[in-house]
Amino acid sequence: MHTPPRIVVVGGGYAGVMAARAALERRAHVTLVDADGRHGFLPRLATVAAGVGPIGDADAPLADLLPGVTLVTELVEGIDHRARALATADGRGIEWDALVLAAGAQASAPPVPGLTDHAWTLRNPDDAKRLRELVPTAESLVIVGAGSTGTQLAGEAAAAHPHLRVHLLEMADRILPSLPVGMADRARDVLRDRRVRIRTGVSLERVGPEGADLDDGTTVPGLVVWTGGYASNGNALLPDAPTTDGRLVVDRCARVSGHDRVLAAGDIAAHRGPGGRVLPQTAQVAVRAGRLAGANAARIAEGVRPRAGRLRHIGWVLPLGDGQAVAQVGPVPLTDPLTGRLAPLLHDAIDVRHLLTVGGLPAAVRHHQDFVSLP
Ligand SMILES: Cc1cc2nc3c(=O)[nH]c(=O)nc-3n(C[C@H](O)[C@H](O)[C@H](O)COP(=O)(O)OP(=O)(O)OC[C@H]3O[C@@H](n4cnc5c(N)ncnc54)[C@H](O)[C@@H]3O)c2cc1C
Structure with missing residues (x-):
């Protein structure tokens, strides 16, 4: 046999x-x-952390997605x-x-005093669920690291909580340093419209219970979230x-x-x-x-014999909250205010397609009802 x-x-x-x-x-x-026996929807974590959309968007039991597979937690x-x-x-x-x-x-942390004790991270569903409880009662949110995770969190949190002072700090000389410059410029404009305080060219010296000390001698008070590595x-x-x-x-x-x-x-x-x-x-x-x-x-x-595959990366979609996003698909930027409205739909379409492929229609509907009813 x-x-x-x-x-x-x-x-x-x-x-x-x-x-x-x-x-x-x-x-x-x-x-x-x-x-932990769960599949994390990492691209949704900033949304969940900001308190937008259902908490169930963060993850789903693997048992729901993979019938026929022996699961060991x-x-x-x-x-x-x-x-x-x-x-x-x-x-x-x-x-x-x-x-x-x-x-x-x-998440990895450089040897900055106080960073692991006093800063939160946003790398897995549990991080997002914890931040979702803390962000609404904070007066100030200090996000350190303006890569795609930090920039998305800044946009989502500022859109969802207009009372919140959101700071976005970055060591490089622009936000989104590894993404195309046009996308970064458009994201910066969206964030500035939301009154996000962006500071580039600064690095972290110390983190304490009250906030972050920077290398230029200033202190930024608030709930610190490390999204730098x-x-x-x-x-x-x-x-x-x-x-x-x-x-x-x-x-x-x-x-x-x-x-x-x-x-x-x-x-x-x-x-x-x-x-x-x-x-x-x-x-x-x-x-x-x-x-x-x-x-x-x-x-x-x-x-x-195994087969060689041809892998590629098609482009970037970065939601910034409140139905806004910046994107680049191949060489085509979707960065102006009009085409930018397409980008959140693209982002959700990627997740829905993934769910459909892995778990079929029942999984897609069960775990992302809000996606299916997008305008
Ligand atoms: C906040 C955030 C937003 C993002 N946004 C986007 C986006 O918009 N678009 C995009 O394309 N990408 C995005 N990414 C990147 C994307 O999520 C990752 O590239 C992707 O999740 C990688 O998939 P993976 O399966 O390699 O790892 P993961 O999705 O991280 O899964 C790894 C799994 O391994 C398990 N695991 C780890 N160690 C062990 C162990 N020792 N034993 C057993 N299990 C273990 C974990 O529990 C986890 O379930 C984002 C990432 C983050 C953190």
Whole structure:
């Protein structure tokens, strides 16, 4: 009798659920191990943290999304690639014929005094739910790091709470330093209209219970949220594998360098796109990479050659609250006030499409009723 190959996926985020689904489609036996058993909708976290929309937009039980997959809710602590087994925090060993690492990234903090004790972060659904309780009663919100997470949070919070003084602080000389300059300029204009106080070229010296001290000698009082950095979970799981900026080096089949039966997808991996560029850590890349890794894990376990994938990053959509957003799709900027109105719809369409692919229509309707009724 044919025994289905055993595929184990670590992490139930965008890459992990797609990997599990792709392996299942090849009739593998799939086990997905996730630390909290929930799929986080990270692109929705700033909205949830600002108190806009239902709290259920933050995450959904993996069991709802992945029928047919064996789910294990445990933290993976180590991988023995020679024994082809992984160890979970409860001491369980789970064996595999091929493994997909999709454990994402986490907030990382530089050694600034008081930062880990007094600043909040916005990286996972629990962070968003905690901020949702704190933001409405705060007088001032001090967001440190004006990348896409910090800029989106500033826009959403200022739109939802007009009484709130929102500060957005950035070390570089402009907000959204890694996004196209036109998008950054338009986002800055939207935020200024909402009276967000933007300061660039400043860095954090210390964080205390009252607020943030900056290197120019000023103190900005308020609830401090650190959105300045993320670190991939690659090295923690596979310390001997080569990495680029902490992300596991993978080939075009999503195999981890030096590991024939270990694949990686999403934020944990350094995927390359056209021209060999390392792709940004986004949900759209994670979804495609997850699908590639899951299918290839099943092929490898079956003894079939894995296929090279062509991954790319199509563009950016950054919602700023109150129906406004900035976006760039390929070379086309959607940044003026009129086309900017299309951008939030695009952002929601991406999530709805993801839910439809992973969990079908019932999952999309159950978890994002507000998306389905968008104007
Ligand atoms: C606030 C915010 C807003 C964003 N907005 C956008 C956006 O608008 N558009 C976009 O394309 N991208 C956006 N991103 C980026 C995008 O969300 C990530 O690129 C994407 O989530 C990566 O998917 P992933 O599956 O690699 O990791 P994740 O989605 O982070 O999932 C990783 C999973 O692994 C689990 N895990 C971690 N360690 C372990 C372990 N040791 N054992 C077991 N389980 C473990 C976690 O619990 C989690 O469920 C945003 C990110 C953030 C934080």
